[in-house]
Amino acid sequence: MKPITLNKYQLIIMADDKQVVLERILQVTRYRGFLINGINAEVNTGNNEATITMSVSSERPITLLVDQINKLIDIKGVKVDNSRL
Amino acid sequence: MTESKTLTGGALLFEVLEEHGVKHVFGYPGGAIMPIYDALYDSNVKHFLCRHEQGAAFSAVGYARAAGTVGVCLATSGPGATNLITGLADALADSIPVVAITGQVPTAAMGSDAFQEIDIFGLSLACTKHSFQVTDIDDLERVLYQAFEIALEGRQGPVLVDIPKDIQLAEVTERFDKLSHLQNKVQLPLADINQALELLNKAKQPILYVGGGVGMANAVEEVRDFAEKTGMPSVSTLKGLGSINPDNENYLGMLGMHGTKTANIAVQESDLLVVVGARFDDRVTGKLDEFAPNAKVIHFDIDTAEINKRRAADVAILGDLKANLPSLVTDLNIAAWQQKLQQMSRDFAWRYDHPGENIFAPAVLKTISDLMPSNTCVTTDVGQHQMWAAQHMSFDDPSNFLTSAGMGTMGFGLPAAIGAQISRPHDTVIAVSGDGSVMMNVQELATIKRYQVPVKVVLIDNAKLGMVRQWQDLFFDGRLSQTDLSDNPDFVMLATAFDIKARMITKKSEVNAAVEEMLDHDGPYFLQVKIDAAENVWPLVPPNTANDQMMEGV
Ligand SMILES: Cc1ncc(C[n+]2csc(CCOP(=O)(O)OP(=O)(O)O)c2C)c(N)n1
Ligand SMILES: [Mg+2]
Numbered sequence: 177m178k179p180i181t182l183n184k185y186q187l188i189i190m191a192d193d194k195q196v197v198l199e200r201i202l203q204v205t206r207y208r209g210f211l212i213n214g215i216n217a218e219v220n221t222g223n224n225e226a227t228i229t230m231s232v233s234s235e236r237p238i239t240l241l242v243d244q245i246n247k248l249i250d251i252k253g254v255k256v257d258n259s260r261l
Numbered sequence: 262m263t264e265s266k267t268l269t270g271g272a273l274l275f276e277v278l279e280e281h282g283v284k285h286v287f288g289y290p291g292g293a294i295m296p297i298y299d300a301l302y303d304s305n306v307k308h309f310l311c312r313h314e315q316g317a318a319f320s321a322v323g324y325a326r327a328a329g330t331v332g333v334c335l336a337t338s339g340p341g342a343t344n345l346i347t348g349l350a351d352a353l354a355d356s357i358p359v360v361a362i363t364g365q366v367p368t369a370a371m372g373s374d375a376f377q378e379i380d381i382f383g384l385s386l387a388c389t390k391h392s393f394q395v396t397d398i399d400d401l402e403r404v405l406y407q408a409f410e411i412a413l414e415g416r417q418g419p420v421l422v423d424i425p426k427d428i429q430l431a432e433v434t435e436r437f438d439k440l441s442h443l444q445n446k447v448q449l450p451l452a453d454i455n456q457a458l459e460l461l462n463k464a465k466q467p468i469l470y471v472g473g474g475v476g477m478a479n480a481v482e483e484v485r486d487f488a489e490k491t492g493m494p495s496v497s498t499l500k501g502l503g504s505i506n507p508d509n510e511n512y513l514g515m516l517g518m519h520g521t522k523t524a525n526i527a528v529q530e531s532d533l534l535v536v537v538g539a540r541f542d543d544r545v546t547g548k549l550d551e552f553a554p555n556a557k558v559i560h561f562d563i564d565t566a567e568i569n570k571r572r573a574a575d576v577a578i579l580g581d582l583k584a585n586l587p588s589l590v591t592d593l594n595i596a597a598w599q600q601k602l603q604q605m606s607r608d609f610a611w612r613y614d615h616p617g618e619n620i621f622a623p624a625v626l627k628t629i630s631d632l633m634p635s636n637t638c639v640t641t642d643v644g645q646h647q648m649w650a651a652q653h654m655s656f657d658d659p660s661n662f663l664t665s666a667g668m669g670t671m672g673f674g675l676p677a678a679i680g681a682q683i684s685r686p687h688d689t690v691i692a693v694s695g696d697g698s699v700m701m702n703v704q705e706l707a708t709i710k711r712y713q714v715p716v717k718v719v720l721i722d723n724a725k726l727g728m729v730r731q732w733q734d735l736f737f738d739g740r741l742s743q744t745d746l747s748d749n750p751d752f753v754m755l756a757t758a759f760d761i762k763a764r765m766i767t768k769k770s771e772v773n774a775a776v777e778e779m780l781d782h783d784g785p786y787f788l789q790v791k792i793d794a795a796e797n798v799w800p801l802v803p804p805n806t807a808n809d810q811m812m813e814g815v
Contacts, residue, residue, distance in 0.1 A: 196382065196386075199386060243565050243566035243568075243570075247564070247565075247566055248391075249390075
């Protein structure tokens with residue numbers, strides 16, 4: 177079997193604070209073939225915006241996941257920020 | 262004291278549906294959606310009672326696809342809601358705008374494993390474009406507006422709205438400000454048209470690869486115009502059929518697993534693919550690494566996530582195809598390429614001469630296609646008959662060929678035809694089905710009976726799950742496993758039980774008269790066409806094989 181190289185990425189996701197938004201992100205992430213190594217979600221009650229930091233790994237390019245998360249209706253933005261890895 | 266009439270959640274639903282021009286909905290009632298069915302009484306929306314929620318979902322899909330509008334279906338909580346799921350998955354795979362309304366147990370009972378409670382909101386995550394669960398009556402109107410907007414915006418798709426029973430009964434106190442619309446949050450990057458033009462002008466062997474997005478983008482005219490003005494040879498996906506005028510001399514037919522030999526060879530030899538509303542699906546590309554190995558790619562799409570997903574694009578043009586494609590019309594110097602492919606098309610043309618007295622399915626479908634009135638809408642089920650319909654029938658618009666492409670869902674054809682017929686009462690609608698598939702939503706014959714929907718069903722009966730049988734013969738050493746249907750019901754008797762005029766034919770000599778009788782018949786009609794169980798669909802690109810290595814029949 178050929179060895180698989182997993183690349184690690186850190187995503188910062190800004191989302192509307194909806195109960196279901198975390199579930200949507202988790203579902204898309206798993207379905208698109210990314211492993212979640214860690215996740216942190218916080219809500220700013222002032223502007224009802226949630227910030228989700230997620231580190232993931234996959235053999236697939238991260239743009240695949242970024243594009244799919246971006247398509248979720250409640251998502252305001254996604255950034256790849258590997259500086260804190 | 263003047264009495265102001267109160268507006269309940271249920272009544273509000275129909276108000277919003279009417280505001281969105283919805284005239285017809287498909288559904289099935291039950292406990293948790295009773296207040297909505299009560300409000301239906303006082304609305305102008307016409308409800309069609311299907312005989313299974315899956316039938317309702319597919320009728321909504323057929324309605325949406327045939328009419329280019331949103332299809333709406335309703336179901337109760339629990340099993341009613343789960344029965345919608347296959348239809349929603351189908352709509353997601355084929356990007357069809359559907360709004361599904363489900364009843365839910367009252368908010369106070371939610372999360373208690375109440376009778377007929379299922380977390381349809383949770384279940385919807387993987388099979389809808391978006392979904393809502395309304396827990397405050399004053400959110401309902403905004404959510405319903407959003408549901409329609411999301412279903413239609415960008416890449417279209419199904420949206421589910423789950424409404425607990427107490428919300429359906431509650432009194433609306435606050436109205437939603439309709440002017441504060443959703444904003445399209447995705448900012449699409451500007452395309453580099455010049456770079457695309459440069460690729461076009463350099464190309465000697467370009468191919469226009471047409472997908473389902475063309476019809477969805479309402480860009481059939483622009484794509485035909487582009488194909489005609491540039492003279493670029495074109496190929497189509499299953500869902501793209503009808504986009505290119507079938508009489509265009511440079512149109513090569515469908516590509517992919519059961520595509521034409523010319524289309525597949527042309528794509529493999531091309532040096533530029535102009536991809537419009539298509540997504541390099543595995544049924545199209547065959548072995549991806551070997552698909553169109555020498556081609557550069559100009560990819561037009563509305564969905565950013567499709568760019569570079571399966572094949573890298575040299576130029577990506579995101580956004581509205583209708584607006585973007587015309588700027589690429591240019592003169593091409595490709596006469597030699599055109600001539601070569603035209604010659605190939607003639608050399609590899611379909612043949613309908615078939616020995617013996619047995620009916621040859623491709624020939625029947627070709628006959629129907631030649632005799633059916635213009636603007637006939639054809640739906641199919643899934644299997645060999647579906648591929649034969651795609652290969653041997655011609656369509657003048659993508660909204661006239663409705664097939665479950667992305668999901669390949671058996672059971673699609675009959676209810677989709679019902680929806681299509683209801684949306685276009687003056688057009689002929691034909692469902693091409695298989696003896697396996699038709700049984701998957703056969704209960705919808707009762708819907709045809711009740712509303713006298715004049716759908717024509719053409720049952721291609723090989724007494725087999727033919728497509729699976731073909732694969733077992735070709736790739737599993739002929740070890741046939743669970744694909745025999747020789748104990749099928751008497752289909753003529755079955756249709757007759759639903760007051761549908763029915764006839765069975767078994768010989769070639771009967772085909773023309775039977776097809777004419779069917780097309781001339783005023784109401785619903787069921788034509789059972791017996792064919793040889795051993796017939797295969799050719800050509801066939803075996804799994805994980807390059808598209809130019811097709812297997813062909815003898
Ligand atoms: C819901 C569903 N279940 C199973 C399949 C797998 N499948 C694909 S084609 C096929 C056989 C279809 O038989 P029939 O409708 O008689 O069509 P034929 O191939 O004989 O023309 C099956 C079982 C499917 N596509 N959809
Ligand atoms: Mg069959």
